[in-house]
Amino acid sequence: DQQVKQNSPSLSVQEGRISILNCDYTNSMFDYFLWYKKYPAEGPTFLISISSIKDKNEDGRFTVFLNKSAKHLSLHIVPSQPGDSAVYFCAASPGYNTDKLIFGTGTRLQVFP
Amino acid sequence: DADVTQTPRNRITKTGKRIMLECSQTKGHDRMYWYRQDPGLGLRLIYYSFDVKDINKGEISDGYSVSRQAQAKFSLSLESAIPNQTALYFCATSEAGGGNQPQHFGDGTRLSIL
Numbered sequence: 001d002q003q004v005k006q007n008s009p010s011l012s013v014q015e016g017r018i019s020i021l022n023c024d025y026t027n028s029m030f031d032y033f034l035w036y037k038k039y040p041a042e043g044p045t046f047l048i049s050i051s052s053i054k055d056k057n058e059d060g061r062f063t064v065f066l067n068k069s070a071k072h073l074s075l076h077i078v079p080s081q082p083g084d085s086a087v088y089f090c091a092a093s094p095g096y097n098t099d100k101l102i103f104g105t106g107t108r109l110q111v112f113p
Numbered sequence: 114d115a116d117v118t119q120t121p122r123n124r125i126t127k128t129g130k131r132i133m134l135e136c137s138q139t140k141g142h143d144r145m146y147w148y149r150q151d152p153g154l155g156l157r158l159i160y161y162s163f164d165v166k167d168i169n170k171g172e173i174s175d176g177y178s179v180s181r182q183a184q185a186k187f188s189l190s191l192e193s194a195i196p197n198q199t200a201l202y203f204c205a206t207s208e209a210g211g212g213n214q215p216q217h218f219g220d221g222t223r224l225s226i227l
């Protein structure tokens with residue numbers, strides 16, 4: 001049973017435009033949500049997170065939105081750059097002092113010139 | 114992340130062999146994790162350790178064992194490897210403090226079992 005779902009395996013966006021990556025979850029007990037970026041032959045790197053008590057968190061070109069009623073979060077990248085081309089994983093944590101992360105299956109973003 | 118080092122980076126072996134994957138970190142974090150990644154399945158937690166004396170099973174621990182030799186070292190063993198353990202394996206570390214603490218990953222070990 002996949003508790004964290006990324007239903008779009010891939011996304012292609014033109015440089016300068018907005019990239020929107022989506023993630024759905026089923027467990028209302030998740031307290032934190034994190035996004036990781038992964039380049040080929042490298043490990044995932046942390047990008048941005050959001051607490052369940054917030055609905056938005058912004059860091060430079062990256063913004064994460066959380067809709068708890070819909071159990072949905074999204075990552076917006078504006079403007080998109082070719083260096084953003086990577087696989088993006090959404091992850092959720094069940095609660096405070098529980099460091100176990102549950103990952104989605106990932107979305108491959110390609111940003112073309 | 115060069116602060117989390119996994120060895121070997123690639124390994125090809127045969128069914129039934131014992132395999133050890135090693136992870137070392139210089140971040141000074143207490144918490145360490147082992148994940149495997151399979152195509153279309155994301156990352157799944159195998160084992161995790163909150164300190165040297167603490168070892169916990171993750172989502173898919175069957176067929177694996179771990180050893181936390183020191184704060185900086187966490188190794189994963191496959192006692193008798195089987196082909197469906199072919200995957201990309203990642204080690205990660207984090208500071209204590211809850212689910213909002215990001216985990217820092219090594220670059221992975223690609224393991225193929227023939």
